[in-house]
Amino acid sequence: MFFLYQVIIGLIFLTCFPFLLIAVLVTGKHRRGLSERLGFVSLSQSRKPITSRIWIHAASIGEVNAARIIIKHLVNLVPNVSFVVTTMTIHGRDYGREKLGEDIPCFLAPLDIPLIVDWFIHVLNPDAYVCLETELWPITIGKTKRSGAATVLLNGRISDKSVSGYQRFRFIFKSVLRDFDEIGAISNVDLERFVLLGAKPEAISVTGNIKYDAMLPVDHQAIRNNYCDLLQINEETDVFIAGSTHDPEETLLLPIYQKMSEKYNQLWFIAPRHIDRLEQIEKMLNGSGVEYDLLSSCKGGTTRKYSLVLVDTFGDLADLYSVASFVFIGGSFTDYGGHNLMEAAVWGNVLFFGPNIQDFQEAADALLEEGGGVCIQSPGELEELLDNFSADRSLLHEASNKAGKTARKQQNAGVRQAELVIRNL
Numbered sequence: 356m357f358f359l360y361q362v363i364i365g366l367i368f369l370t371c372f373p374f375l376l377i378a379v380l381v382t383g384k385h386r387r388g389l390s391e392r393l394g395f396v397s398l399s400q401s402r403k404p405i406t407s408r409i410w411i412h413a414a415s416i417g418e419v420n421a422a423r424i425i426i427k428h429l430v431n432l433v434p435n436v437s438f439v440v441t442t443m444t445i446h447g448r449d450y451g452r453e454k455l456g457e458d459i460p461c462f463l464a465p466l467d468i469p470l471i472v473d474w475f476i477h478v479l480n481p482d483a484y485v486c487l488e489t490e491l492w493p494i495t496i497g498k499t500k501r502s503g504a505a506t507v508l509l510n511g512r513i514s515d516k517s518v519s520g521y522q523r524f525r526f527i528f529k530s531v532l533r534d535f536d537e538i539g540a541i542s543n544v545d546l547e548r549f550v551l552l553g554a555k556p557e558a559i560s561v562t563g564n565i566k567y568d569a570m571l572p573v574d575h576q577a578i579r580n581n582y583c584d585l586l587q588i589n590e591e592t593d594v595f596i597a598g599s600t601h602d603p604e605e606t607l608l609l610p611i612y613q614k615m616s617e618k619y620n621q622l623w624f625i626a627p628r629h630i631d632r633l634e635q636i637e638k639m640l641n642g643s644g645v646e647y648d649l650l651s652s653c654k655g656g657t658t659r660k661y662s663l664v665l666v667d668t669f670g671d672l673a674d675l676y677s678v679a680s681f682v683f684i685g686g687s688f689t690d691y692g693g694h695n696l697m698e699a700a701v702w703g704n705v706l707f708f709g710p711n712i713q714d715f716q717e718a719a720d721a722l723l724e725e726g727g728g729v730c731i732q733s734p735g736e737l738e739e740l741l742d743n744f745s746a747d748r749s750l751l752h753e754a755s756n757k758a759g760k761t762a763r764k765q766q767n768a769g770v771r772q773a774e775l776v777i778r779n780l
Contacts, residue, residue, distance in 0.1 A: 357497050357530060361469045364494065368468045388445055391463040394475040398439070398460060406435040407780055410481040410499075412464060413440060415447035416670060417695060418487045419461075421510060421565045423454060425485065428773035433780070439479055441465075443490070446630075450670045467492040476502050483780055485509055486535075487565075489517075493531045500534040505779040508538040509772045510565050513548040514692060514714050521552050529553025536779045539772050542717060562775060563768030567697040567718055570766060572674075575702075579677040586622070586659050586678070593621045593680040593745060596704075598672055599628040599694040600685035605636050607688060607734045609643060614738065616662040619745045624650075624675065626666035628685060628694070633667050640665070676702045680751065681741060684708040688734075693719070700727060703759035705751060707731050707740065721765065727758030 379385050385392075409429065411422045422440055429436055440455060441464040442448045451461035465475040472494050483505040486496065489512060500506045513521060521528050532538070532554035539562035540546040550556050572578060588594060595615065597608055605625055615621045627636060640647055640663075647663040650671060666672060676682060682699040684706060686692060692714030696706055700718075706728040712719045722728025731737045744751040 357493070360493060360527065364467070365469045368466070388448070388463045391448075392466050392471075394465040394471040394478070396460075396462045396475065396478055398478065404435050405437045407433060407482040408437045408439065408480065409483045409485060409776070410479055410504075411438060411440045411485045411487065412490055412495075413442050413447060413451070413487045414490055415442060415444040416450045417566065418442070419447055419451045419454065420569075420673065420698075421487050422451075424565055424568055424570075424769040425487075425509065425773055425776070426455075426459070428769050429776060432773055432777055439481070446669050453670065464492075465495070467494045469494055469498070472498050476504075483507065483776060485776055489513060491528060491531050493527060496531055496534050500536075505776075506535050507776055507779055508532075508535045509562070509775065510768075511538050511540045511549060511559075512542075512545045512564075512714075513552070516692065518548055518551075525552055537775055539775050560775070562771040563765070564717070565768045565772055566695050567762070567765035568767065568769040569673075569695075569698050569701045569762065571701055575677065578674045582675060582678045585653055586664065588622065588678050593619055594624070594678050595621055595681045595683070595741070596624045596626065596672075596676060596679045596699070597683045598626050598676070598685060598699060600625060600683075601628055601689045601691050602632065602635070604685050604688050606639060608683070608737075609639070609645065611734055611738045611741070612663060613645070615741055615745075620662070621680075621745075622662050622664070624664045624666055626672045626675070626685075630667060630669065633665070636665065673698050676704060679704045680755075681744065682706050683737065684712075687712045696722060696728065697762045697765055700758040700762040703755045705729070705744065705754040705758055707737055718765065721761050722758060725757045725761040727754055727756075727761045729754075 413419045413422045426438055438459045440451050440459060440461045442451055443464055448461050448463050455461055465471045476499060481504045484499040486508045488510050496506060529552060532552060538549055538554055538559045540549060540559055541564045543561055546559050546561055549559055612623045645663060646661045647665050648659050648661050650664055650666045651668050653659050676699040682704045684694050684696055686694050687709035690711050693708060693712035696715050696718040700706055706722055708730060710730060710732055729740060
């Protein structure tokens with residue numbers, strides 16, 4: 356089955372490649388990083404002896420942050436280990452290069468095509484392949500396994516939305532999942548779904564969600580002070596951050612911003628999940644007569660003028676939560692399934708989220724149980740809660756402390772997952 360799959364994919368690629376290459380050269384789309392997609396990468400000679408090389412594959416920025424946690428634990432547990440990180444997106448790669456440092460190369464992942472993957476594996480010569488989340492690329496995983504490297508899936512999850520799609524192609528994904536030496540699933544529900552899709556039960560364990568393992572940076576106070584200075588935020592300023600928003604959440608939140616900024620002099624940040632929606636959001640704000648600053652302009656030296664800041668930069672949101680008083684997690688008023696709650700909770704922020712939080716249900720349940728988060732059914736309910744918290748500061752501080760406490764309880768998934776990697780080296 357694996358051989359037949361390779362032949363089919365290879366023939367399709369060879370047939371289509373000339374036309375795709377012409378389209379890239381003419382339109383310019385996807386030209387950036389094309390050589391990496393085709394497997395043309397090089398590794399500089401290490402200045403220290405290396406006993407193991409671990410290839411970590413991440414989808415985008417969120418998974419790069421998870422990779423940073425894994426790397427930190429592995430460095431402490433394995434002597435003379437080196438890392439290579441690949442991402443699916445340009446933004447993820449650029450963020451990885453910024454955050455991982457020059458000693459850890461970060462490339463775009465190669466196309467899942469036989470000859471391209473062969474060359475990429477030849478260049479990397481990995482001792483282990485660590486796949487974060489459920490990025491199931493059959494040829495990459497199969498060929499890496501056959502090269503003799505250990506193959507491990509960490510933070511494995513299969514969402515409600517994707518399980519039916521995987522089941523339709525179970526004949527492919529069963530063999531892919533069985534190419535993993537071990538799978539670290541986020542929850543028992545995910546474990547059961549992996550078994551349903553054909554993974555070997557004895558190769559799966561529940562290790563928790565490394566994205567909930569977020570810890571405050573060592574220099575967390577310096578990070579907070581930097582944003583306070585940059586954005587003229589003082590101790591009396593209440594800051595509301597709408598993080599990772601999707602259409603139409605910005606439109607739903609705008610009337611609340613207009614009331615709260617006037618009533619309580621709140622400073623608001625809107626951080627869309629996808630930066631390519633900025634033009635749409637700016638058009639909506641301009642049409643409503645709302646004035647705003649761009650975070651990129653503030654970072655470039657422009658003094659903030661308005662009580663609304665549109666986050667148009669990559670990689671700032673996780674640290675920007677350091678100045679928040681209230682946080683709304685986007686993707687939860689839509690049917691997207693929500694986003695990482697603990698990334699904000701670890702800073703000790705009370706969290707609000709809509710009813711569609713199923714992709715992060717365990718974290719939501721934990722926050723609800725402790726009292727550090729509130730599930731809201733409508734924008735009107737959010738407005739009422741902001742009124743209550745703004746009027747009763749003790750209520751705000753109590754809920755914020757509970758959110759931080761909940762986030763700390765979720766930690767140590769990184770240690771368990773790092774130990775799983777070591778067990779398979």
